Amino acid sequence: MIADQHLHLERGPYTPENYPDEWVDRYLEAAAQAGVSRLGVVEHAYRFHEARGLLDNAWADARCLYRLDSYLAFVERQKARGVPISFGLEMDYVPGAEEGIARFLGLYPWDFVHGSVHFVGDIGIDLADHRERAAALGRRAVWDKYFESSRMAVRSGLFDVLTHPDLPKIFGEQAEHSLLEDFRRTAQALKAQDMALECNTAGLRKPVGEIYPVPEYLAAARAAGVPVSIGSDAHEPENVGAGFPAAVSLVQSAGYDEAVHFIGRRRISAPLS
Numbered sequence: 001m002i003a004d005q006h007l008h009l010e011r012g013p014y015t016p017e018n019y020p021d022e023w024v025d026r027y028l029e030a031a032a033q034a035g036v037s038r039l040g041v042v043e044h045a046y047r048f049h050e051a052r053g054l055l056d057n058a059w060a061d062a063r064c065l066y067r068l069d070s071y072l073a074f075v076e077r078q079k080a081r082g083v084p085i086s087f088g089l090e091m092d093y094v095p096g097a098e099e100g101i102a103r104f105l106g107l108y109p110w111d112f113v114h115g116s117v118h119f120v121g122d123i124g125i126d127l128a129d130h131r132e133r134a135a136a137l138g139r140r141a142v143w144d145k146y147f148e149s150s151r152m153a154v155r156s157g158l159f160d161v162l163t164h165p166d167l168p169k170i171f172g173e174q175a176e177h178s179l180l181e182d183f184r185r186t187a188q189a190l191k192a193q194d195m196a197l198e199c200n201t202a203g204l205r206k207p208v209g210e211i212y213p214v215p216e217y218l219a220a221a222r223a224a225g226v227p228v229s230i231g232s233d234a235h236e237p238e239n240v241g242a243g244f245p246a247a248v249s250l251v252q253s254a255g256y257d258e259a260v261h262f263i264g265r266r267r268i269s270a271p272l273s
């Protein structure tokens with residue numbers, strides 16, 4: 001059994017202010033069917049008023065809608081129910097925002113925190129309507145800035161896991177230059193901070209049609225002694241554990257025989273088979 005360490009609950013009428021227990025139960029039922037033993041819920045930090053301005057752009061501002069205390073009441077209710085769920089956050093790393101991020105993360109004892117780079121400047125690299133601007137910046141510059149931000153995120157010491165770590169390939173545009181040196185340097189930074197790298201299956205459901213990251217990146221992480229966590233990035237119950245057989249064989253090919261999950265900021269390893 002394996003943990004799905006990257007899930008979002010927000011969908012349609014369900015928001016971080018009003019999740020009913022029945023909605024959580026649908027995720028738990030899907031997990032049982034997919035052979036997933038534990039869930040890791042990581043709502044996007046930018047959804048909460050208390051994080052306003054940390055991801056400082058109009059796109060995030062328009063989506064900053066919810067009260068953290070309402071969500072935390074829900075989290076506490078789930079903990080009281082004893083469901084096998086760890087509650088973390090997917091926190092955007094923004095260079096220069098480290099103090100504010102630390103302050104926001106300190107508002108609650110999260111089980112773990114995902115560090116994510118979704119923006120290069122104010123260009124959302126996974127946003128279809130930002131693609132023209134990304135193209136104008138240039139593919140090489142996008143990858144270079146992405147890895148620069150990723151390593152700054154790691155070195156900030158704020159996070160437990162670096163998520164979907166080769167996200168710029170999302171629309172199927174792979175880098176035209178070798179990324180091996182970036183993989184190696186980022187893996188070394190992860191090791192130095194005792195962080196994990198995420199194997200994220202959402203890419204299978206995106207135009208690129210493949211898991212994040214590529215096998216060479218996982219191999220670099222494995223060589224550096226960096227643990228791996230596995231997540232579906234599901235935003236709906238149907239995708240809990242989606243693509244996990246492929247993810248498990250991918251990380252096994254890189255030499256891993258365990259994956260990690262987190263409870264109370266404590267990292268726990270579990271065998272893959």
Ligand SMILES: [Zn+2]
Nearest residue numbers: 090116163164
């Ligand atoms: Zn993400």
Ligand SMILES: [Zn+2]
Nearest residue numbers: 006008090233
């Ligand atoms: Zn996510």
